[in-house]
Amino acid sequence: xKSLDTLIRxxxxxxxEKRRHFVQIETMIADFDRISRDLDREIDVEEKRTGITDTQxxxxxxxxxxxxxxxxxxxxxxxxxxxxxxxxxxxxxxALDELKKVEALGERERAEAPVEVPPRNIAGRARAALGA
Numbered sequence: 130x131k132s133l134d135t136l137i138r139x140x141x142x143x144x145x146e147k148r149r150h151f152v153q154i155e156t157m158i159a160d161f162d163r164i165s166r167d168l169d170r171e172i173d174v175e176e177k178r179t180g181i182t183d184t185q186x187x188x189x190x191x192x193x194x195x196x197x198x199x200x201x202x203x204x205x206x207x208x209x210x211x212x213x214x215x216x217x218x219x220x221x222x223x224a225l226d227e228l229k230k231v232e233a234l235g236e237r238e239r240a241e242a243p244v245e246v247p248p249r250n251i252a253g254r255a256r257a258a259l260g261a
Contacts, residue, residue: 133235140228147221154214161207168200 175193176182183189184197 133231133238137228137231137235140224140231144221144224144228147217147224151214151217151221154210154217158207158210158214161203161210165200165203165207168196168203172196172200 172193175190175196179188179190179193181189184194
């Protein structure tokens with residue numbers, strides 16, 4: 130029974146780790162999207178300030194060009210993370226399934242284990258304490 134309890138704790142820990150990994154990827158994607166939107170706004174402001182929106186124009190803002198490059202890199206990274214997020218979600222669901230199986234096994238073993246009923250009277254408790 131003790132080894133089964135240890136296995137249940139291990140499976141809970143593994144499932145929690147998979148959940149944390151999934152949430153971490155989800156947070157990174159959200160951060161990348163937010164930063165990308167911020168860069169879009171900065172690019173728009175810079176283009177309005179300079180009056181040049183054609184990226185091929187020789188006088189196009191170097192700041193706007195650099196911001197656009199960074200934004201594009203962030204979007205690519207977010208797209209790659211979305212693939213990893215799906216893998217992490219599947220791994221988390223698999224870990225939860227394993228945990229449920231082990232917990233069910235533990236419940237079944239606990240139900241099958243003999244239950245000791247403590248004695249109700251004082252004499253019975255005394256005998257039980259003395260090992261008689």
